Amino acid sequence: xxxxxxxxxxxxxxxxxxxxxxxxxxxxxxxxxxxxxxxxxxxxxxxxxxxxxxxxxxxxxxxxxxxxxxxxxxxxxxxxxxxxxxxxxxxxxxxxxxxxxxxxxxxxxxxxxxxxxxxxxxxxxxxxxxxxxxxxxxxxxxxxxxxxxxxxxxxxxxxxxxxxxxxxxxxxxxxxxxxxxxxxxxxxxxxxxxxxxxxxxxxxxx
Numbered sequence: 001x002x003x004x005x006x007x008x009x010x011x012x013x014x015x016x017x018x019x020x021x022x023x024x025x026x027x028x029x030x031x032x033x034x035x036x037x038x039x040x041x042x043x044x045x046x047x048x049x050x051x052x053x054x055x056x057x058x059x060x061x062x063x064x065x066x067x068x069x070x071x072x073x074x075x076x077x078x079x080x081x082x083x084x085x086x087x088x089x090x091x092x093x094x095x096x097x098x099x100x101x102x103x104x105x106x107x108x109x110x111x112x113x114x115x116x117x118x119x120x121x122x123x124x125x126x127x128x129x130x131x132x133x134x135x136x137x138x139x140x141x142x143x144x145x146x147x148x149x150x151x152x153x154x155x156x157x158x159x160x161x162x163x164x165x166x167x168x169x170x171x172x173x174x175x176x177x178x179x180x181x182x183x184x185x186x187x188x189x190x191x192x193x194x195x196x197x198x199x200x201x202x203x204x205x206x
Contacts, residue, residue: 009033016194017107023041025163029186029194034154036198040066041110041150043204046136058138062100063150067117074121076160078197079106079150081132084147097134106130111166118160146204148188158186159195167181 015030047062067076077205081097095113099106105127115132119125134148155163165184172178185193 004071005095007174009198011035011098014196022197023161026192027188027190029188030157031158031186031194031196033196034156035070036197037152037154037200038068039200039202040150041204045205047117048133056139057111059136060206061097061136061148063097063132063134065130065132065150065152067130067152068117069123069127075119075127076155076157077106077117077127078112078155078163078199079117079130079132080114080151080153082133082149083134083150084149096148097132100133103130109167110170111163116146116160116167119203121130146205148190148203150204151199152202153197155197156195159197162186162193162195 002093009104011033013032015028017026017028027073038111042062042064044062049057050060051057063081066074067077080095082093083096084091085091098108099115105119105125106115108114109116115129117127119127132150136146144173161184165181168181169183172181181190185191
């Protein structure tokens, strides 16, 4: 279950306590709130033009992220590029965009429905110049104004591992030659995940 309204947590440990039975001891899971990610960005609106057969053209925005690689620890990131859609029911943010080109440092992950990035715990892996793209319009002349943002979250290690295992599980479902994959969690003697993230939100177009 994801919270609709994020909690404002202070640095340090946070615990989930579930006391659902008078017979058993309460279930307690504790995680540390991750450090706030340090993110530098460059937004280039309508930076790329793609021309297809018949003269149809569309234009992509380009977003370049520089993320932090802290020495001695593994840095993991959840990246969401989102566009806002407004209708009579209100406003909703939807995932949009993708990698501008293949990059082994990050890829789409089904577990979080995001771009999941990691330095793999290596201090010599740069987390700078991570390039995304998002549709910005076409030559039809009938283009809506966009509101675009990027969210970058730093998850706890257990949550990152959970997302990786979920993605591996789904990837193995339709492949008879793959190794069986189990979903990782951190609930003692049970199933599930108690995860915490710390994120920053950057408005690109409003």
